[in-house]
Every structure is written in structure tokens, then in C-alpha cells.
Amino acid sequence: MLTNARLVYQPHDHVRCINAALDRAHEICANANVRLTATREAILKLLWQSHQPLGAYQLQQQLAKVSDKPIAPPTIYRAIEFLIELGLVHRIPSLNAFVGCPFPSSEHSNIFFICENCKTVAEIADNRVNTLLNTLCDKANFKHMLQTIELFGLCPNCESGDNDE
Amino acid sequence: MLTNARLVYQPHDHVRCINAALDRAHEICANANVRLTATREAILKLLWQSHQPLGAYQLQQQLAKVSDKPIAPPTIYRAIEFLIELGLVHRIPSLNAFVGCPFPSSEHSNIFFICENCKTVAEIADNRVNTLLNTLCDKANFKHMLQTIELFGLCPNCESGDNDE
DNA sequence: AATAATGTGTTATATTATAACATACTACTT
DNA sequence: AAGTAGTATGTTATAATATAACACATTATT
Numbered sequence: 001m002l003t004n005a006r007l008v009y010q011p012h013d014h015v016r017c018i019n020a021a022l023d024r025a026h027e028i029c030a031n032a033n034v035r036l037t038a039t040r041e042a043i044l045k046l047l048w049q050s051h052q053p054l055g056a057y058q059l060q061q062q063l064a065k066v067s068d069k070p071i072a073p074p075t076i077y078r079a080i081e082f083l084i085e086l087g088l089v090h091r092i093p094s095l096n097a098f099v100g101c102p103f104p105s106s107e108h109s110n111i112f113f114i115c116e117n118c119k120t121v122a123e124i125a126d127n128r129v130n131t132l133l134n135t136l137c138d139k140a141n142f143k144h145m146l147q148t149i150e151l152f153g154l155c156p157n158c159e160s161g162d163n164d165e
Numbered sequence: 166m167l168t169n170a171r172l173v174y175q176p177h178d179h180v181r182c183i184n185a186a187l188d189r190a191h192e193i194c195a196n197a198n199v200r201l202t203a204t205r206e207a208i209l210k211l212l213w214q215s216h217q218p219l220g221a222y223q224l225q226q227q228l229a230k231v232s233d234k235p236i237a238p239p240t241i242y243r244a245i246e247f248l249i250e251l252g253l254v255h256r257i258p259s260l261n262a263f264v265g266c267p268f269p270s271s272e273h274s275n276i277f278f279i280c281e282n283c284k285t286v287a288e289i290a291d292n293r294v295n296t297l298l299n300t301l302c303d304k305a306n307f308k309h310m311l312q313t314i315e316l317f318g319l320c321p322n323c324e325s326g327d328n329d330e
Numbered sequence: 331a332a333t334a335a336t337g338t339g340t341t342a343t344a345t346t347a348t349a350a351c352a353t354a355c356t357a358c359t360t
Numbered sequence: 361a362a363g364t365a366g367t368a369t370g371t372t373a374t375a376a377t378a379t380a381a382c383a384c385a386t387t388a389t390t
Contacts, residue, residue, distance in 0.1 A: 005305040035356085037368070056346070075369055077347065082368095093258035094313065096346060096377095111298075113307045124301055132297060133276075133316060136289055140170035141321035142278045148259065149314045151298060156306035200387085202337070221377070240338060242378065247337095261346095261377060 004102035005113060005122040008051045009156045018048045021100050025088050028104060032086060040079045042066060044100065047089060052119045053097035056080065092121060094150050099123075111149040117158035169267035170278060170287040173216045174321050183213045186265050190253050193269060197251060205244045207231060209265065212254060217284045218262035221245065257286060259315055264288075276314040282323035 007017070025044055029036040036044075046062050047054055054062070056076045063071050080098055083089035087104040091097075092112060099112075099121050111124040129149070137144035157163045172182070190209055194201040201209075211227050212219055219227070221241045228236050245263055248254035252269040256262075257277060264277075264286050276289040294314070302309035322328045 001301075003305065005307070009306070035367080037355095039369075069370090071369090072371065073347070074349090074371085078369080093315070111301070113302070113305065113309075115307075116310070122305065122307070124305070126297075126301060128297055129294075129301075132291075132293055133314075136166075136276070136291060136294075137278070137316060137318065140168065140278060140287065140289070141174070141324070142170070142280075142287070142316070143319040143324045144278075144316050145281070145318040147314065147316045149298075149312065150258070151302060151307070151309050151312045153302065153310040154308040159306070159308045200336080202386095204338075234339090236338090237340065238378070239340085239380090243338080 001127075002103055002106055002125040003122065004051075005124065007102075008120060008122040014050075017051075018045065021048045021088075021102075024104060025086075028086055028088065034082075034086070037079075039071065039075060040082055043076065043079045044083055044088060047083075047098055047100045051099070051121060053092050053095055053099040053121055055095075055097045059098075090123070092150065093148060094152075095119075109149065110147050112151065113155065114150055114152050115155035115158055116152055117154055118163050120155050122155070166292075167268055167271055167290040168287065169216075170289060172267075173285055173287040179215075182216075182267075183210065186213045186253075186267075189269060190248075190251075193251055193253065199247075199251070202244075204236065204240060205247055208241065208244045209248055209253060212248075212263055212265045216264070216286060218257050218260055218264040218286055220260075220262045224263075255288070257315065258313060259317075260284075274314065275312050277316065278320065279315055279317050280320035280323055281317055282319055283328050285320050287320070 022041065022045060025036055025041070042063060043059055046059055056073060059076050060071060060073065063076075080089060084091060088101055089098050090101050090110065090112070092099060092114065095114070102123055103125065107125060107127070107130075109125040109129050111126065111129065113122040113124065115121070133147065134144060187206065187210060190201055190206070207228060208224055211224055221238060224241050225236060225238065228241075245254060249256060253266055254263050255266050255275065255277070257264060257279065260279070267288055268290065272290060272292070272295075274290040274294050276291065276294060278287040278289065280286070298312065299309060
């Protein structure tokens with residue numbers, strides 16, 4: 001089992017999260033022989049500013065603050081597409097938003113804990129889930145390729161009332 | 166385990182699917198003491214015309230053919246919202262589309278087999294999946310309320326080449 | 331019939347995403 | 361170093377999905 005849940009739900013040195021993510025990204029891009037351009041890196045960095053997913057237009061607004069020129073949606077979406085293909089970012093379909101992947105290039109389950117109060121998203125990978133789902137797919141003769149598992153609820157902080165509710 | 170996969174993937178008397186779904190809907194609405202109005206029923210029926218999810222604007226187009234007056238998006242979305250709340254319909258987030266639920270008022274897993282070729286969607290409920298996911302949530306102190314599990318791949322017909330690819 | 335509750339119509343607009351084509355940048359070749 | 365192919369971004373317009381706000385209509389209840 002692989003997860004960033006503990007980290008996400010506890011106070012932590014978030015700068016380290018960001019830096020680790022960026023370091024991994026540089027390495028992965030180098031290995032894949034693709035370019036982590038300024039725009040792409042800026043977007044990845046923004047997505048790592050918190051553990052809350054951002055939409056494309058939120059990213060655009062944030063970028064406008066950082067950069068001098070405004071960046072149009074197609075460029076945002078292209079960068080996101082690039083990051084997703086490399087496994088550095090996930091799309092959360094029900095939120096129309098994007099979040100940094102805490103363990104790219106590991107085996108995935110694409111399980112997301114989505115807090116309906118604070119919108120924080122933690123990710124989990126668990127072999128047993130993958131195995132079980134594969135079994136179900138095999139039984140139905142469904143050739144399973146990808147998956148997204150969204151779990152909605154309350155994170156520990158919001159459940160306990162530590163966050164404003 | 167509960168699924169409509171076999172049915173969906175095999176030739177079957179689809180009129181029976183539709184009628185069964187409408188009968189269940191009438192019963193459920195009667196029990197809940199809410200109204201299955203003409204518009205709501207028409208939309209539910211359209212969603213049951215096939216095992217492929219339809220978007221709100223597709224529903225609008227189809228309705229235009231059946232009914233005399235055009236129906237505006239808000240009405241469509243309201244009807245969908247109603248049907249979802251009653252458990253008669255599911256939203257497939259990654260498709261922005263809606264599909265009839267084959268077993269409303271049964272225990273759910275909200276697992277969907279989504280064929281990327283023919284777009285057909287089958288649904289599965291499986292206790293083991295729910296149990297396992299609950300375990301993961303408990304471990305992380307995440308209070309789990311709802312879920313959506315989307316499995317992307319190829320249905321048996323498309324995998325075998327029976328459908329045009 | 332009066333009223334409250336529920337459902338729908340209507341207009342406008344917000345939000346998310348992509349198509350199509352032009353330009354710019356990068357890396358490689360010679 | 362200039363030419364070129366490949367990659368990335370800029371730009372404009374628009375498609376696709378979804379909702380807000382308010383008016384009107386229908387249904388159920390008294």
C-alpha cells in the first residue's frame with residue numbers, strides 16, 4: 001500500500017512536498033527525453049502549492065499573477081495533458097480539476113480520497129484493490145486498462161471539526 | 166455480486182430492460198411519495214434506450230424529436246438530478262453523461278465498466294470492493310460516504326472484434 | 331376556491347474544454 | 361553557423377457542459 005494520506009492530513013513541511021515533486025518531475029522528464037518547459041513546470045508547481053486540486057482556469061489565474069503575459073486555456077490544457085501522460089498529475093473527473101501525483105512511476109490504483117469540506121485530495125495505491133477489480137473484470141470478460149476511483153467523504157481534520165465547518 | 170454485465174454484452178430483449186426499469190421507477194417514486202412526471206419519465210426512458218450513457222444535451226435533442234416543445238437545459242438537469250437522487254440514474258463523471266441504474270435500491274458499489282470503443286457501460290456491485298475500500302478509509306481516518314469507480318477498457322464484443330473497430 | 335408546495339419555462343450566463351491555424355523555439359544535421 | 365524537422369506555444373474563436381435567477385404553471389391540500 002502506498003499513500004500520501006498521513007502527510008496530507010497532518011501539518012508538514014510542504015515546501016519539501018513541492019521540491020520533491022519537482023525533483024522527481026525533472027528526473028522523469030530527463031529519462032523520458034521530453035522537456036519540462038517553464039510553463040509546464042510552473043503549472044506543476046502550482047498544482048503542488050497545496051493538496052487541493054485546481055481547475056484549468058484557476059491555474060490560468062494563478063499563472064497570471066506569477067508570469068507577465070496571460071496564458072490562454074489551450075496552453076494550460078496542453079501542459080496538463082503532458083503532465084498527465086507522464087504520470088505527474090491526475091485529473092479528478094468529478095471535480096474537473098487536477099492534482100499532483102505523489103508517487104509517479106509507482107504502481108497505481110488511482111484511488112482518491114476527496115474531502116467534501118476542505119476539498120483536499122489524498123491518493124492511495126493498493127494491490128488488493130487492483131487484484132479484486134481485475135478479477136471482476138476477468139469474470140465479465142472486460143479488458144480492463146485504466147481506472148479512477150473517487151471516494152467522497154470527510155478527511156480526519158474536517159470530520160473532527162478541526163477545520164471550520 | 167450484482168451486475169448487468171452479461172445482459173449488456175449479449176443480445177437481449179432490450180424492451181424488457183426498458184419496461185423493467187420504468188416499472189421499478191414508478192414503484193420507487195410511489196414509495197418515496199414523489200412524482201415521476203412526464204418529463205422525468207421521458208428522460209429515464211431515453212436513458213434506457215441503450216446501455217450507453219447520454220449527455221444532457223443529447224437528451225435534449227432526443228426529447229425534441231419526441232415532444233413538441235423544445236426543453237431547455239435547466240429542465241433536463243433538474244430531471245436528471247431528481248432521478249439521481251432516487252438512485253434511478255448514475256452520472257459517469259469522466260463522460261459527463263448519465264446512465265440508467267440496473268438495480269436501484271440495492272446495495273451499490275458504483276463500479277462502471279466503460280468500453281472505450283462502443284461506449285457501453287455496465288455496472289457492478291460487489292461487497293468485497295466496498296469492504297476493502299472501507300478498510301482503507303478507516304486506516305486513513307477518512308470518513309467515507311460515497312464513491313464512483315470507473316473502469317476503462319474494452320467490452321467483450323469490442324475486444325473480440327465483433328464490433329467494428 | 332384559496333393556498334402552499336412542487337415542477338417547469340425562460341433568459342442569460344458561467345464554466346470547462348477544444349479546434350484550427352500561426353508563430354516561436356529547440357535540437358539536430360550538414 | 362544556416363537550414364531544417366520536430367516540438368511547443370500563441371491566438372482567436374467556439375464548442376460543450378452546467379447553473380443562476382426569476383416568472384409562470386401545475387398539483388395536492390385545506
